[in-house]
Amino acid sequence: MTNDTKQKVREFYDEIGWQQEEGGLYQNARYDDLRPVVKEYVHNTRMRVKRGVEPTGKFMLDAGSGPVQYDEYLTYSQGYQKRVCFDISIQALREARKRIGDHGLFVVGDIANLPFKPNAFDGIVSMHTIHHLPSTEHKRAYLELFRVLNVGKKAAIVNGWTNPALVGWLDKLIVFSHRLRRFLRGKPLRAQPHDKKGTYVKKTNARWLRNEIGQEIPFEIVAWRSASTLTMRTLIHERFGGQAILRWLYQMEEKYPKFFGENGQYPLIILKK
Numbered sequence: 160m161t162n163d164t165k166q167k168v169r170e171f172y173d174e175i176g177w178q179q180e181e182g183g184l185y186q187n188a189r190y191d192d193l194r195p196v197v198k199e200y201v202h203n204t205r206m207r208v209k210r211g212v213e214p215t216g217k218f219m220l221d222a223g224s225g226p227v228q229y230d231e232y233l234t235y236s237q238g239y240q241k242r243v244c245f246d247i248s249i250q251a252l253r254e255a256r257k258r259i260g261d262h263g264l265f266v267v268g269d270i271a272n273l274p275f276k277p278n279a280f281d282g283i284v285s286m287h288t289i290h291h292l293p294s295t296e297h298k299r300a301y302l303e304l305f306r307v308l309n310v311g312k313k314a315a316i317v318n319g320w321t322n323p324a325l326v327g328w329l330d331k332l333i334v335f336s337h338r339l340r341r342f343l344r345g346k347p348l349r350a351q352p353h354d355k356k357g358t359y360v361k362k363t364n365a366r367w368l369r370n371e372i373g374q375e376i377p378f379e380i381v382a383w384r385s386a387s388t389l390t391m392r393t394l395i396h397e398r399f400g401g402q403a404i405l406r407w408l409y410q411m412e413e414k415y416p417k418f419f420g421e422n423g424q425y426p427l428i429i430l431k432k
């Protein structure tokens with residue numbers, strides 16, 4: 160079951176996720192909100208990752224790098240000699256190589272079984288990747304990242320929580336109202352299969368993380384981005400002061416990072432060795 164799941168995830172990213180669509184965007188960019196009204200908030204939240212890694216070092220590991228798709232991601236490894244892009248998808252690494260060239264080293268593999276020696280990396284980032292593993296392997300992936308992190312250094316991990324207190328109910332309400340509208344218009348309740356391409360995702364929550372790895376790894380949970388893509392797309396609009404709302408939200412996340420990290424959609428989990 161485990162290898163089957165991983166194989167399906169790999170095939171998805173090789174054949175769909177990291178293929179470019181019209182407009183030069185990857186299919187995977189569908190899961191992001193790319194509208195101008197959210198641009199500043201999204202940019203600022205991506206830059207938060209830098210707080211979870213040392214600015215300089217020899218090797219930085221990007222575990223589940225994809226193609227290093229956004230400009231902000233490039234800044235994480237600016238002060239490093241090499242960025243080791245590691246991914247289960249060879250297509251991801253082909254694209255990453257085009258993007259960062261000589262600055263990169265490119266390794267295909269599984270985040271739950273890292274082929275690196277202990278303490279090999281002065282910095283680690285891993286974004287939106289552990290949730291593609293079967294739940295039985297999430298802990299192992301955290302332990303693996305910790306194992307290969309150098310002593311005295313930090314790793315920055317971003318993943319979505321399942322059903323987070325702040326937005327989980329809102330997302331459910333939004334999905335329900337979309338379905339109700341479709342029903343009232345006589346359309347099928349769900350979008351057509353070709354609109355719903357995706358792959359296996361299994362998310363956890365802050366309690367799970369503390370219970371599973373709290374005894375073994377020192378870490379803190381702070382806010383990365385507490386608004387989900389669905390919530391932003393539905394509620395944030397230029398004409399309703401969307402940018403001002405997101406500026407306020409960002410300030411709140413800055414003021415109460417632990418609360419928004421544990422209860423918002425996406426935490427930044429910082430491992431310290």
Ligand SMILES: C[S@@+](CC[C@H](N)C(=O)[O-])C[C@H]1O[C@@H](n2cnc3c(N)ncnc32)[C@H](O)[C@@H]1O
Pocket residue numbers: 165168169172222223224225226227228245246247248251268269270271285286287288291292
């Ligand atoms: C949602 S994408 C995120 C890519 C990039 N980190 C970002 O934030 O844009 C998830 C990436 O994780 C990779 N991935 C999924 N399962 C993996 C595994 N078991 N080991 C390594 N990489 C994996 C996928 O191939 C994909 O490139």
